[in-house]
Amino acid sequence: SVPTLDANHDRIYVGSSTGQVWAFTGAGGRVWMYQAGGGIGAQPTLSVDRETLYVGSDDGDLHALRASDGSLIWRTEMRGALGDAPLVTEDVVYIATENDVIEAFDRERGEALWRYERQAPEGFYVTEHAGLTLADRRLLAGFTDGAVVALDPSDGRVLWVRDTTSDLAPNTSDELRFTDVDTTPLVVGDVVYAASFAGGLYALEASSGSVRWLRNELT
Numbered sequence: 001s002v003p004t005l006d007a008n009h010d011r012i013y014v015g016s017s018t019g020q021v022w023a024f025t026g027a028g029g030r031v032w033m034y035q036a037g038g039g040i041g042a043q044p045t046l047s048v049d050r051e052t053l054y055v056g057s058d059d060g061d062l063h064a065l066r067a068s069d070g071s072l073i074w075r076t077e078m079r080g081a082l083g084d085a086p087l088v089t090e091d092v093v094y095i096a097t098e099n100d101v102i103e104a105f106d107r108e109r110g111e112a113l114w115r116y117e118r119q120a121p122e123g124f125y126v127t128e129h130a131g132l133t134l135a136d137r138r139l140l141a142g143f144t145d146g147a148v149v150a151l152d153p154s155d156g157r158v159l160w161v162r163d164t165t166s167d168l169a170p171n172t173s174d175e176l177r178f179t180d181v182d183t184t185p186l187v188v189g190d191v192v193y194a195a196s197f198a199g200g201l202y203a204l205e206a207s208s209g210s211v212r213w214l215r216n217e218l219t
Contacts, residue, residue: 001016133184
């Protein structure tokens with residue numbers, strides 16, 4: 001996984017494909033090691049106060065570790081492996097799994113708060129998955145079926161859905177087209193930018209998900 005840096009405490013956190021989470025000093029000295037079980041592909045995330053480290057393992061568990069010594073605070077089951085780093089606020093941990101599930105957990109206790117799931121299309125699709133973006137009381141994500149979705153972060157209620165497959169021209173050939181939105185949405189002002197593998201680059205209204213413009217050649 002990508003390392004996570006904590007310059008204030010001179011620590012580097014990183015997960016491995018064999019299931020260990022390591023903490024090193026900036027000079028490379030070992031601080032601690034935690035055995036998570038399944039491999040770790042997503043970057044660990046520190047809490048706002050930098051006292052807790054949140055790590056997702058490929059066997060479907062989310063681990064909350066004490067950042068200073070690697071001891072386990074809580075562990076809870078996810079609905080699949082993580083596709084990107086957990087998103088952590090003062091109260092909630094949000095995750096996006098590779099099988100199109102968004103989940104929210106209580107940051108201190110690990111209790112499940114809500115879950116949102118989309119059905120992946122049948123057949124082949126791109127293996128990477130979009131991460132999460134939280135902006136202006138909207139939790140934004142992209143999905144395998146080509147949807148960009150805005151959720152209410154407090155309860156998972158759907159605010160809007162933009163189906164990028166509706167903008168694709170009919171495919172009259174036998175060529176396989178991937179419709180995945182695997183880019184983590186980017187918010188600038190009142191615009192959400194996201195890209196569909198086959199549909200191109202979108203600029204969406206943050207309030208409604210309507211298309212401000214589409215560059216369908218940028219696939």
